[in-house]
Amino acid sequence: MALKEEVIGVICSTLDVSAEEVKEDQKLYDSIGVDSTEVVELVVTLKKHFDVPLGTDEVTKFSTPLEIIATIEKKKQ
Amino acid sequence: MSERVAITGLGVVSPCGLKKETFWANLKRADSYIDEISRFDASNYPSRIAGQVHELDHYTHLSGRLIKKIDVFSHMALVASDQAIKDSNLDLDNVDKNQVGVFMGNALGGWLFAETELRDLYLEGREGISPYMASAWFPAAPQGQVTIYYGFKGYSKTIVADKASSALALWYASKTILEDKNEFVLAGGMEAPITPYALLCANSRGGLSKNNLTCKRAYRPYDLYRDGFVLAEGAGMTVLEKESHALRRNAPIYGFIKGIGFSSDGYHYNRYRPDSKNLEYAIEECLKDARWSKRNVHYICLDAEASEMGDYLETMALKNVFGKQIETISLSAPKSMYGNLLGAQTALDLISTIFSMKNSTVLPTINYQMSDPDCDLDYTPNKPVERQIDKALIIARGRGGINVVLAVEKE
Numbered sequence: 325m326a327l328k329e330e331v332i333g334v335i336c337s338t339l340d341v342s343a344e345e346v347k348e349d350q351k352l353y354d355s356i357g358v359d360s361t362e363v364v365e366l367v368v369t370l371k372k373h374f375d376v377p378l379g380t381d382e383v384t385k386f387s388t389p390l391e392i393i394a395t396i397e398k399k400k401q
Numbered sequence: 402m403s404e405r406v407a408i409t410g411l412g413v414v415s416p417c418g419l420k421k422e423t424f425w426a427n428l429k430r431a432d433s434y435i436d437e438i439s440r441f442d443a444s445n446y447p448s449r450i451a452g453q454v455h456e457l458d459h460y461t462h463l464s465g466r467l468i469k470k471i472d473v474f475s476h477m478a479l480v481a482s483d484q485a486i487k488d489s490n491l492d493l494d495n496v497d498k499n500q501v502g503v504f505m506g507n508a509l510g511g512w513l514f515a516e517t518e519l520r521d522l523y524l525e526g527r528e529g530i531s532p533y534m535a536s537a538w539f540p541a542a543p544q545g546q547v548t549i550y551y552g553f554k555g556y557s558k559t560i561v562a563d564k565a566s567s568a569l570a571l572w573y574a575s576k577t578i579l580e581d582k583n584e585f586v587l588a589g590g591m592e593a594p595i596t597p598y599a600l601l602c603a604n605s606r607g608g609l610s611k612n613n614l615t616c617k618r619a620y621r622p623y624d625l626y627r628d629g630f631v632l633a634e635g636a637g638m639t640v641l642e643k644e645s646h647a648l649r650r651n652a653p654i655y656g657f658i659k660g661i662g663f664s665s666d667g668y669h670y671n672r673y674r675p676d677s678k679n680l681e682y683a684i685e686e687c688l689k690d691a692r693w694s695k696r697n698v699h700y701i702c703l704d705a706e707a708s709e710m711g712d713y714l715e716t717m718a719l720k721n722v723f724g725k726q727i728e729t730i731s732l733s734a735p736k737s738m739y740g741n742l743l744g745a746q747t748a749l750d751l752i753s754t755i756f757s758m759k760n761s762t763v764l765p766t767i768n769y770q771m772s773d774p775d776c777d778l779d780y781t782p783n784k785p786v787e788r789q790i791d792k793a794l795i796i797a798r799g800r801g802g803i804n805v806v807l808a809v810e811k812e
Binding site for chain 1: 464465466469470528531532533535536
């Protein structure tokens with residue numbers, strides 16, 4: 325599975341939203357109204373899923389899925 | 402004539418119905434809704450029976466995204482709140498949300514969420530715990546979730562006072578209406594004690610019936626062979642507003658909260674004072690606050706702890722306050738059918754009392770078989786009785802003697 329689909333899949337399953345709601349170039353806060361607690365859960369899940377170090381300062385509610393994908397890609401290198 | 406607090410909306414999540422109509426229809430059948438606990442293995446608990454809510458997911462209006470963030474006690478509060486708001490015909494688009502308060506009572510908090518996450522904390526470390534834990538477990542969580550869900554910003558509080566929690570919540574809510582601090586209040590209580598840890602605590606505290614083999618007959622207040630109450634879970638919510646306000650917007654008016662009396666035994670952290678004086682004081686104060694004479698009271702919804710001492714003291718208090726008059730007042734404990742919801746109990750007692758008034762029916766105290774010489778009043782045993790009820794009292798006693806009495810009238 326491409327990284328992009330995988331990251332969006334994790335966002336959808338973690339936050340219980342559909343793939344149609346998640347806009348890859350929009351901030352999570354704007355597209356799905358994510359709150360600060362949900363971001364913490366998302367960061368923990370992304371860390372576990374991709375086995376990369378990740379902080380709540382690197383993925384925030386104002387991050388876009390494309391920015392999250394880029395961050396994870398960089399960490400995996 | 403002075404302004405009164407009108408009850409204009411009702412919401413129920415209970416072991417005998419998740420809508421007010423079902424709740425009332427089932428109560429009239431005078432059956433028991435107590436069962437063995439089936440949600441987890443409770444076989445090693447001394448008391449392993451309860452009134453359980455089984456179909457919350459079928460009645461919910463919440464998204465999966467929200468449900469995973471909250472404990473079941475908040476979930477039940479949100480479902481009951483939604484029912485009450487709709488029942489009251491509140492047009493939320495045209496209400497000043499700065500003037501809508503939320504007053505709720507519960508005794509225990511949200512343990513299902515908490516104990517699951519604490520287990521994960523110890524098994525997996527810091528990152529094993531859900532970030533939602535911080536806002537899911539604590540007693541004020543349901544109040545917070547309801548205010549966030551609807552955007553209510555009025556004066557709001559959560560009251561924790563054991564089995565008197567929602568009685569006090571209803572009263573403080575009424576005061577904010579009378580003092581013009583709120584235009585509307587969503588008031589009631591919720592409790593979810595059927596979890597491994599909460600049930601353990603309730604068992605350790607004592608006072609629960611251990612009559613597990615005949616669970617339908619276990620909760621038998623005032624009966625000679627009573628051995629404690631049975632736990633239950635659920636929520637009861639009401640919408641409160643001024644009578645004049647309710648009349649202006651043509652809202653349904655179910656009844657009025659007229660007064661309160663309260664007192665504390667000041668004796669022991671867990672036991673009642675071994676005389677009934679403080680409960681008597683609370684009843685007298687309630688009658689004074691409501692400006693009722695003792696002759697006016699038609700019905701009393703009882704606390705019904707089903708302990709040897711608790712039922713005796715309640716009986717003594719009623720005899721001492723009302724004298725011979727008590728024989729003309731109907732008494733009962735409908736909770737004997739579905740269990741005791743601790744901090745949420747008065748909210749459901751209020752709703753069943755409202756239906757009793759509306760339908761001129763006194764609900765019974767079920768499982769009453771053998772009379773106790775120390776509890777020798779007529780507790781409306783086993784079958785409903787037809788009777789017009791215009792004025793009623795509801796008694797709630799928290800452990801250690803938190804005595805609260807509410808006065809409710811029909812018209």
